[in-house]
Amino acid sequence: MADRIWTAALVVIGDEILSGRTQDRNVAQVAAWLNVQGIRLAEVRVVADREAAIVEAVNGLRARNDYLFTTGGIGPTHDDITVDAVAAALGVGVVHHPEAMAVLTEYYATRGGLTEARARMARVPEGAGLIVNRVSGAPGIRIGNIFIMAGVPHITAGMLDSLTGTLEGGRPVVSRTIGGWIAESEVADLLRDAEKRFRDRGEIAIGSYPFFREGRVGANLVVRGPDAALVADCVADLAAALRAAGHETVDGGI
Amino acid sequence: MADRIWTAALVVIGDEILSGRTQDRNVAQVAAWLNVQGIRLAEVRVVADREAAIVEAVNGLRARNDYLFTTGGIGPTHDDITVDAVAAALGVGVVHHPEAMAVLTEYYATRGGLTEARARMARVPEGAGLIVNRVSGAPGIRIGNIFIMAGVPHITAGMLDSLTGTLEGGRPVVSRTIGGWIAESEVADLLRDAEKRFRDRGEIAIGSYPFFREGRVGANLVVRGPDAALVADCVADLAAALRAAGHETVDGGI
Structure with missing residues (x-):
């Protein structure tokens, strides 16, 4: 439901x-x-x-x-x-x-x-x-x-x-971040595909936030949704797909 | 005009x-x-x-x-x-x-x-x-x-x-700030009166921004308008009115 x-x-x-x-x-x-x-x-x-x-x-x-x-x-x-x-x-x-x-x-x-x-x-x-x-x-x-x-x-x-605690609400959105020294333009297709794979399983959104630091480009990828288990699955899936493409990621972001 | x-x-x-x-x-x-x-x-x-x-x-x-x-x-x-x-x-x-x-x-x-x-x-x-x-x-x-x-x-x-410089605009709004260790609630009438005195002379707005610092309350008063001379007049008028009410002010704000 x-x-x-x-x-x-x-x-x-x-x-x-x-x-x-x-x-x-x-x-x-x-x-x-x-x-x-x-x-x-x-x-x-x-x-x-x-x-x-x-x-x-x-x-x-x-x-x-x-x-x-x-x-x-x-x-x-x-x-x-x-x-x-x-x-x-x-x-x-x-x-x-x-x-x-x-x-x-x-x-x-x-x-x-x-x-x-x-x-x-x-x-x-x-x-x-x-x-x-x-x-x-x-x-x-x-x-x-x-x-x-x-x-x-x-x-x-x-x-x-x-x-605090006096307004009716639903499940909080949880978010998890993985970061890498990755140009987001190199992983755009991979991100889109990951989001597509999870779209039917519940509400999930993957955001990509590029940065430029210490002379290098990188990106933090944020997975958000109200179902913590689904968010965790999506993060694991994303990290595996990035690893298979030769990109190391850091849990919690950079 | x-x-x-x-x-x-x-x-x-x-x-x-x-x-x-x-x-x-x-x-x-x-x-x-x-x-x-x-x-x-x-x-x-x-x-x-x-x-x-x-x-x-x-x-x-x-x-x-x-x-x-x-x-x-x-x-x-x-x-x-x-x-x-x-x-x-x-x-x-x-x-x-x-x-x-x-x-x-x-x-x-x-x-x-x-x-x-x-x-x-x-x-x-x-x-x-x-x-x-x-x-x-x-x-x-x-x-x-x-x-x-x-x-x-x-x-x-x-x-x-x-x-920069490629978009048509008008006169920039200039702003000047005076600050004081003043509870804004003590000078509310004085501010309203000052704004009223200047309203007919051109576009002018007085904003009041309270703060709490070093254990004391204070406020920065910001006068804004496109006519720098009128803004300066209003600041002088305001500082004089505050002085008459026993409040010292600091040009440029606190």
Whole structure:
């Protein structure tokens, strides 16, 4: 029986990513976390701090994925418009969440008090729940299948941590890598044939990632799929085919 | 007179990014390069190595931006399907480009010869031209407003380099940063007011990027716009307003 595949999309919100000022780290960390939950990151969009752009991305992706995550734009300043944009996308109002107000009141009690700007971080789309933030006070937000998270990577990580194990998923995709000092163009046919041999036996994908290092070309070959035994079979088959063609491989990659 | 704003979109193609295996570097480098050309990176999508996903992204973005860039999926192996997907998006066939064949024949003359797999890298959507690759032989591809580039960041960089100065753009966005050991929630109103004061004078945006370092919170405030004099005015205004509120700032950011 084929497993149901659970998918998620991620909307990264922020002019700082699109301007090149800031190197995004959330795509990789959300992807890796989702995989452990048995959920595939199916697509990502990076959009500007503009309501129309956020609304389009949220509405384009939330219906066709099991889960939608956003990162960025939930701070206290004027350029933080994610909550308003998600509310607009859903056609609901924005309210101050009482529990978030309590969290922020306590957090800022010893930090100068809860100002109006800080209370902005308690605003949520009507009907939303909270995602615990153990790092910096202001919580993330959950509404329906949408998870609104901070943009600062270590705060995002804390929010993901508090969601661990709470989302339904399927079998995690396992991946195994073998590497070799091989020009990938020399083994292209061999890779295609290996993937074909396994295609009927279950979901399997072979990726080829070339590199140039120490003056030599090489490639890491990554076999991915939800069935660990099938992935192991495919890796063994691939290593044998490469060996027969005169290529040594290194388990775990180079 | 308001300048015309030139925009670009980027489609990052690759399972390795969505699986979390590989940290993308191309969004930041393409963004920074575009900015020097006077072109804004308006939106980014990361999609899997699946033709339907690439076609949707390419067709969704190419019409509403002046330029569309793709990175990834143009190597010699079975998982490299970008050329076929872009051709499908445009409704044209795929041909071997004679000049690309010549480039690859020469490149592989001393590297074991041009095999069928390697000749795959000469395939282009019908009607396309080439983007010079000074790093590793196989060229990038240009068709209409679409620029198909390699996924390996240093090869992408070489392709961008060969496009430098060849694309029409507007005035580059300049940005200036001032930083302070300031909780951004304390200065949110002040930032909003500063942006309002300048909004009517031309395109200007103030971004606030909080951080936590050496046990203290701080924020870098980034003023962006195409008019360098206006950006400088806004930075001076902002620094004065912060000083009046008791906050020291550091030019260039912290």
